[in-house]
Amino acid sequence: MTTKVARWTHAAGLAMEPVSLEPYRSEAYFELEKERIFKRAWLLVGREEQIANPYDYVVQEVEVAGASILITRDGKGVVRAFHNVCSHRSNQLVWNRKGSARGFKCPYHAWTYKPDGSLAGVPGEADFGGLDKANCGLTPVALAIWEGWLFINLSPEPEIGIEEFLGDFGKYLSGIRYNSAATPVVFTAEMKCNWKVLADAFGESYHIACIHPKTIGGIFASKDNASGKLIDAKFFGSHRSGSMYGDPDYVAPARQRLDRMLLNITNGLSQDVDAEAVADFLSHPAVNPARSNTWSLDVNWMFPNTQLDINPGGVITHQFWPITKDTSRYEARFYMPTPKSMRTRLQQDHFIARIMETVLEDLSNVERTQKAINSGGKSHIHLQDNEVLIRHSLSAVDKWVRSETVKEAISA
Numbered sequence: 001m002t003t004k005v006a007r008w009t010h011a012a013g014l015a016m017e018p019v020s021l022e023p024y025r026s027e028a029y030f031e032l033e034k035e036r037i038f039k040r041a042w043l044l045v046g047r048e049e050q051i052a053n054p055y056d057y058v059v060q061e062v063e064v065a066g067a068s069i070l071i072t073r074d075g076k077g078v079v080r081a082f083h084n085v086c087s088h089r090s091n092q093l094v095w096n097r098k099g100s101a102r103g104f105k106c107p108y109h110a111w112t113y114k115p116d117g118s119l120a121g122v123p124g125e126a127d128f129g130g131l132d133k134a135n136c137g138l139t140p141v142a143l144a145i146w147e148g149w150l151f152i153n154l155s156p157e158p159e160i161g162i163e164e165f166l167g168d169f170g171k172y173l174s175g176i177r178y179n180s181a182a183t184p185v186v187f188t189a190e191m192k193c194n195w196k197v198l199a200d201a202f203g204e205s206y207h208i209a210c211i212h213p214k215t216i217g218g219i220f221a222s223k224d225n226a227s228g229k230l231i232d233a234k235f236f237g238s239h240r241s242g243s244m245y246g247d248p249d250y251v252a253p254a255r256q257r258l259d260r261m262l263l264n265i266t267n268g269l270s271q272d273v274d275a276e277a278v279a280d281f282l283s284h285p286a287v288n289p290a291r292s293n294t295w296s297l298d299v300n301w302m303f304p305n306t307q308l309d310i311n312p313g314g315v316i317t318h319q320f321w322p323i324t325k326d327t328s329r330y331e332a333r334f335y336m337p338t339p340k341s342m343r344t345r346l347q348q349d350h351f352i353a354r355i356m357e358t359v360l361e362d363l364s365n366v367e368r369t370q371k372a373i374n375s376g377g378k379s380h381i382h383l384q385d386n387e388v389l390i391r392h393s394l395s396a397v398d399k400w401v402r403s404e405t406v407k408e409a410i411s412a
């Protein structure tokens with residue numbers, strides 16, 4: 001494989017120059033990210049299938065904004081989002097992460113709310129002296145559903161809608177068929193690092209041969225592509241997508257008997273799942289867009305903090321939620337096709353176990369990276385061409401942080 005130096009970086013409209021470390025360690029920069037990114041951008045919080053039935057609900061914590069968001073589906077199927085805050089004395093209303101309820105009772109003094117957010121009951125109401133119940137419902141939060149994905153926006157009046165926010169990236173990803181979206185396998189971890197250090201760890205494959213030699217190194221790197229060169233990269237305003245290499249001839253070493261039987265990342269996992277659905281999924285233009293026979297996965301990095309990874313076996317979302325400048329919450333969701341046999345089930349479980357081993361290798365590294373960044377030993381980092389998704393992400397973050405308006409942040 002040959003690559004012109006700076007091919008992808010130039011395609012992204014960026015220059016091959018050192019990148020400042022201040023955005024990874026500056027408290028002032030983090031405050032700007034909080035106000036100008038996480039309180040203004042549309043944030044992906046899950047899939048509609050997670051609240052598939054009337055009265056289902058989920059709670060999403062957005063620590064960077066100090067917010068807890070309650071997302072409900074009412075009896076007529078309408079989905080809404082609210083601040084998870086009681087109107088009486090601002091207790092957190094719902095303490096579970098998900099469930100099904102025809103109403104919500106505050107644990108403090110038992111005010112009750114309907115799934116549409118309206119206030120239903122107040123014990124001892126007469127003693128409030130003419131409480132205006134109609135104005136004491138839950139505070140709404142902007143919510144949008146795009147292709148089955150749930151997004152919230154913490155701005156009281158979002159400047160732009162979800163379609164405009166996603167722009168051409170939305171058109172690019174539109175129409176992908178997501179299997180088994182209602183039953184993801186979820187993994188979360190709180191890490192002592194900036195959210196961008198965490199996101200960067202999942203946004204390039206240059207590190208794979210070095211950090212993951214015993215897990216996926218042999219699959220994602222070979223003598224033909226030893227340093228994880230990208231197969232493809234595309235840039236869409238604040239968003240980006242990159243296609244990673246996989247060795248189609250990879251065979252697990254003889255000593256890894258379980259891998260020999262079960263692990264088949266590059267050629268697909270779905271031997272007995274709905275073949276038509278898998279073919280439909282794989283034929284989408286945004287899935288392996290270069291139509292390469294050495295494709296392993298696409299990293300669709302949705303601004304600011306979501307990577308929607310598409311591989312032959314399904315979809316994984318990696319999310320990187322800031323908590324403080326130096327702490328973040330990582331959340332992975334595996335959306336796998338429903339298996340029809342024990343063999344496929346075993347394959348999928350082994351796949352998830354292997355990916356999680358890999359993720360743990362990544363996570364074990366990020367805290368050391370942050371510590372070293374905070375030491376002040378370096379002022380800049382150096383990104384090579386195949387780390388372009390990171391460079392493009394940092395550029396978009398910086399544009400949002402410096403822009404007075406969202407329109408300006410997404411402008412060409």
Ligand code: FES
Pocket residue numbers: 086087088089090091106107108109110111
């Ligand atoms: Fe919720 Fe009092 S704070 S009922």
